[in-house]
Amino acid sequence: MPTGELLTIPFDVYRYDPADGSTPRYARYTLELAPHTPVLTALLRIRSEIDPSLALRYSCRSAICGSCAMLVNSKSRLACQTQVGPEFAEHGRIVIDPMSNQPVIRDLVVDQSPFWKEYERIVPHLILDPMHPMPEGRPTSMSPAQVARFEETPRCIACGSCYSACPAVAADPAFPGPMALAKLYRFVVDPRDTASQDRLMRIQPGGLWTCLRCHLCTSSCPKDVRPSERIRDLKEMAIAAQGATERGSRHAVGFKDNIAERGLLNESKLVRQTDGIVGMIGQIPQGLRMLRRKPEILRAPHAIEGQDEVQRIYELLEDAGEDGT
Amino acid sequence: MRKHDVLVIGAGLAGQRAALAAAQAGRSVGILTKLHPLRSHSGAAQGGINAAVGAQDSVETHIYDTVKGSDYLGDQDAIEFFCTEAPKIVVEMEHFGTIFSRAEDGSLAARPFGGAGFPRTIYAADRTGLALLQALYEHLGSVDVTVYEEWDLVDLVLRGSRVQGVVAYHRRTGELDGFSAPAVVFATGPFGRMYSRTTNSHSSTGDGVAVAYRAGAWLKDMEFVQFHPTALIEDGILITEGARGEGGILKNGRGERFMSKYAPHVHELASRDVVSRAIYTEVLEGRGFPGGYVHLELMHLGKEKIESRLQEICDFCRNFAGIDPVTEPIPIMPGQHYMMGGISTNLRGETNIAGLYAAGEAACVSIHGANRLGGNSLLETLVFGKQAGIAAAAFAPTVPGAEVLPEDVRAAKDRIEGMKRRTEGPTPLPLRAELQKIMEEDVGIYRTAEELTRALGRLAELKVKSRDLRIPDPSHVFNLNVTDALETLHLIDLAEVVVAGALARTESRGAHARRDYPKRDDANWMKHTIASYRPEGPQLSYAPVAYTRWEPKERVY
Structure with a gap:
């Protein structure tokens, strides 16, 4: 049985109740805890021993129901899956806040309806072609290799940690967020679904390409779903299916071509590839500002030293299989 | 007031499957859950779902294994139906989009499980419950069902013997409201939180079972508590x-x-x-x-x-x-893991109250008898959730005019406000901890008359204490203490039924192991315990077990 000394840990917990008319504040609670105690256990001890009015969502306490996502020392985490010891060692206290990007209802409880709405918006159920019904009375046949493409996707417990951590969600409320896009991936690659192309087409404008590729969703995911990698997969599939039709995808393809050509970016060419000649006009003020600070952008770009090696990397990647082998 | 033809309480696999069946029958359906459907405890089931789909396996062996596993307390007609439906239910879930693990030939992979003659447990890695829950919830999105999230069940409303609907408490706003429906399905899951070492979620507090019991529904075989090894x-x-x-x-x-x-x-x-x-x-x-x-x-x-x-x-x-x-x-x-007992139903999910249906772990058909086999509970939620939904949908149009009245809501409100106004008396969480202590100490894996009698006395004291229960938070916004209070009162009532049934059953069968009566006693105890509510404690009676083909034998593995 893992034992160990008890630590005296101060918790600063965000408190806000719209019913009592007070402003948000932090309440300090101090507990004696073993280092491997989950943060959720600590919060439940606060509820049962110190202050029962603390509001939070929780149910399974084993990281499978997705109820207890919150900010632990500013990071989106599941309270049940975060041990107090390492948090205390790193920060000297444990600060608990409600998740970001969603309005607070009370204390640590947020209104998740924006998150659920994005999930509903990707049409999260199989879309079938009436001309090709499921096999009568028996399961669809699917090889282990086919299943391998998406059998990890049900790991997602819809806790909302990724949505809370995502800066694109904060900047652009129209962005579906990592969870919805990872869920979309699940339906796009499902061999039973007949609307994959349509799904890719519909998600592109304003959806897919707003992702900043910061990978905060992946680092905050408590179940290793890796939403940013699924978003990358969707981008690749979208380009493969339709070519570079969106501003975002044109930028990505232009970027790749620039590097392939000379090993570095040719900004004026990249802007032309992304926005087209007409679109470039809108970028003139930005271009002039850049010119003032960095006059060398007018010079014709030359290939970098070792460009042949860059070429070789591209060739290897072209030869490699989809899985990168 | 909200109105539906069929109202389902609980949005785990059983509740959702019932809602789907009722909606497919063309009824207006509402589902009420105290969580979000995807946060239901069904999602925690790891291992798998049993169905005899393998070439060497047969429905017949699945039936036999389940009858034997139940220590001959399961109703054999229900078990036959259950195992026969299994392959169909699993295929249905595959068609709804469940991502099952596969064998090399593209068929559903199966693994061996305890008490089974063949590898019969279909799985999705070790998150089968979650994979099923997601697929069913997502499929449910393609039909017309209204989901009410974060509502706690407070009362079942009857007029005469007619179901009118329920009264529920909205966590987010503190509002109490009536939900009118002539047919109500309780799929509220287990009540394992009467123990402290339990694999159950914190939400597993038997809300539907306790509310149905107080309204006059019979509970069956409540003394059979499965401990997961x-x-x-x-x-x-x-x-x-x-x-x-x-x-x-x-x-x-x-x-x-x-x-x-x-x-x-x-x-x-x-x-x-x-x-x-x-x-x-x-x-x-x-x-x-x-x-x-x-x-x-x-x-x-x-x-x-x-x-x-x-x-x-x-x-x-x-x-x-x-x-x-x-x-x-x-x-x-x-640790406490599964409650074999629950609201007594037949294989259509019907209870002794016309218009009240139950399914999943909240119900007792009985399939599992004295002991459930691994992989049979996920199957039960889907097989009997579907049956309850079908039966409720068929019943609803025959009794128009169900209505929860403002006075029904007021009665519930007065009770809760009364607990909020109190300044003295025990608060819910310490009271629940006391209950858990009693159950762990006196109603464990092995039982004796002495311990069970002591438990009954301690529970009676706890019940008296609970009359002064106080809600230590005046807020109307996400006041979890209201939930805690409701749940704790549910658990205390149900604990009393578990203990009374266990004390009366002077034999050892399946999960019920009496040190003072170590043998199975088929001559006297091959029967279901039925408990009905009285304010002073449960009234016990007994009902026969349904037999078809299998004679009781000693259970040896």
Whole structure:
């Protein structure tokens, strides 16, 4: 049985109740805890021993129901899956806040309806072609290799940690967020679904390409779903299916071509590839500002030293299989 | 007031399957849940769902295994129906989008589970419940069903013997409201939180079972409480039976693989009650590790197999106990896991109250009898959730005009406001902790008349105390203390039924093990316990077990 000394840990917990008319504040609670105690256990001890009015969502306490996502020392985490010891060692206290990007209802409880709405918006159920019904009375046949493409996707417990951590969600409320896009991936690659192309087409404008590729969703995911990698997969599939039709995808393809050509970016060419000649006009003020600070952008770009090696990397990647082998 | 033809309480697999069936029959359907549907406890089921789909397997063997597993207390007609439906239900879930693990030939993969004659448990890695829950919820999105989230069930409203609907409490706003419906399905899951070492979620508080019981519904076989052999000693988190299915072994403090003594043929894969009692006996007789536990070892399976086939278990051990199962044994003890008992239903989900239906773990058909087999509970939620939905949809149009009245809502409101106004008296969470202490100490794996009688006395005292229950928070916004109070009162009433049934049943059968009556007594006890509500404590009566073809035999694994 893992034992160990008890630590005296101060918790600063965000408190806000719209019913009592007070402003948000932090309440300090101090507990004696073993280092491997989950943060959720600590919060439940606060509820049962110190202050029962603390509001939070929780149910399974084993990281499978997705109820207890919150900010632990500013990071989106599941309270049940975060041990107090390492948090205390790193920060000297444990600060608990409600998740970001969603309005607070009370204390640590947020209104998740924006998150659920994005999930509903990707049409999260199989879309079938009436001309090709499921096999009568028996399961669809699917090889282990086919299943391998998406059998990890049900790991997602819809806790909302990724949505809370995502800066694109904060900047652009129209962005579906990592969870919805990872869920979309699940339906796009499902061999039973007949609307994959349509799904890719519909998600592109304003959806897919707003992702900043910061990978905060992946680092905050408590179940290793890796939403940013699924978003990358969707981008690749979208380009493969339709070519570079969106501003975002044109930028990505232009970027790749620039590097392939000379090993570095040719900004004026990249802007032309992304926005087209007409679109470039809108970028003139930005271009002039850049010119003032960095006059060398007018010079014709030359290939970098070792460009042949860059070429070789591209060739290897072209030869490699989809899985990168 | 909200109105529906069919109202389902609980949005786990049973509730959602009932809602789907009722909506497909063209009824207006509402589902009320105290969580979000995707946060339901069905999602925690790891191992799998039984269905005889393999070439060598047969529905007949599945029936036999379930009858034997139930220690001959399961109703054989219901079990026959249940096992016959299994392949159909699993195929349906596959068509709804469940991502099951596959065999090389593209068919559904199956793994061996305790008490089963063949590898019969279909699975999705070790998160089968979650995969099913997601697929069903997503499929439900393609039909017209209204979901009411974060509403706690407070009362079932009857007028005469007619169901009118329910009164519920909205966590977010503190509002109490009526939901009118002539047909109501209770699918509120288990009540394991009457124990402290339980694999159940914090939400598993028997809301529907207690509310139905107080309204006059019969409860069946409540004394049969299954203890899962392998719960992490820290906080009772479940380590799936799949761990033993994949080859995990149990060792006592002396390093002995002790299961060979208790189940010489199948060792660790014996039925759950057998394994739980074996572990408990080892510890009781001084062969456990200091502190009272045994080891589950996976190390010999190798890193690759452990991490691919038992990924969730790896995460659990690492995150909640600070243990790496690839290199270290897992310290475990049996913990409360499953309630065989529940609201008494027939195989259409009907109860003794016309218009009230129940399904899933909240119900008792009875399929599991005295002991449930692994992989049969997920199946039960879907098979009987569907039946309850079909029956409720057929019943609803025959009784128009169901209506919850403002005075029904007011009665509930007065009770809650009364508890909020109190300045003296016990608060819900400490009271619940007292209840859990009683159940752990006196109503465990092994039972005796002495302990059970003591438990009844302690529960009676607790009940008196609970009359002064106080809600220590005046807020109307997400006031969890209201929920805590409702749940704690539910658990106390249900605990009393568990103990009364256990004390009366003077035999040992399945999960009910009496030290003072160690033998199964078919002559006197081959019958279901039926409990009905009286304010002073449950009234017990008995009902016959349905037999078709299987004569009771001694259960040997």
